[in-house]
Each structure stands twice: as structure tokens, then as C-alpha cells.
Amino acid sequence: MTVDIPKAENPVMKWAGAFKNDPHFDEMLEDIAFLRKMRCSRGPKSIGHRA
Template identity: 50%
Template structure:
């Protein structure tokens, strides 16, 4: 079997590697001969902005005066948990 990466509908079967490569080249040429390249203009201002889940929370503790204390407590809990596991 041979296929073209990125073009899932171009796949062939053959008895040998050389034959498969030859067939897949022919299949790709046929696909490209019947296809058409077009340019599509996209107005990025009309596309709604979607935040990734992680970025939604970026910086939410920037002005929280208790954040450093929280992180120290979390580190202590993790250290104690790791010590318990190791024993």
C-alpha cells in the first residue's frame, strides 16, 4: 500500500514497493490534473475569537496577595505526599 501524506483519498495497492510508488505517483498526478487551486480571502475580524481553556485563566492571580502563600502550602502538601509514597 502507498498513500500521499496530507491527501487521504490518494491511496493505492500493489505487489511491490516500486509498483506502489509508481501507482501512487500516477494517482497523485491524476488528482492534481483534475483539481483547481483557488485563493480565498478571509476577513479575520469577522471570525469570532475563541480562547483556549488555559489562556482563559492566564494572569488571574496576578494581583492576589495570598497567591504566594497558597503556592508555598501547595508545595508543602506535594512534598509530604511524595514522602508518604516513597515510604
């Protein structure tokens, strides 16, 4: 017996490409990378860091 299950769409996909033409997008990515680097350099006990 075969049961066809409808493929569920990922709810996040409706926002895909939302920032494609945002002039501040690259700057935001640089800020995220900087904050991640700073958080990682402080070690696992830094605020907000999940091990």
C-alpha cells in the same frame, strides 16, 4: 493540496494572570509545595497519590 486549519485557542488561557495581584498567591504556592512534599514522602500508596 493545502488545507488551512484554524488554530484553536487554549480554553485555559482566558484565566491566565487571574491571580497576578492576589495577596495570598505566594502563600498558596507554598501550601501546594508543602502538600506535594508531604504526599511524596508517604510513598505511592498515600491517599490521592497517582503513580
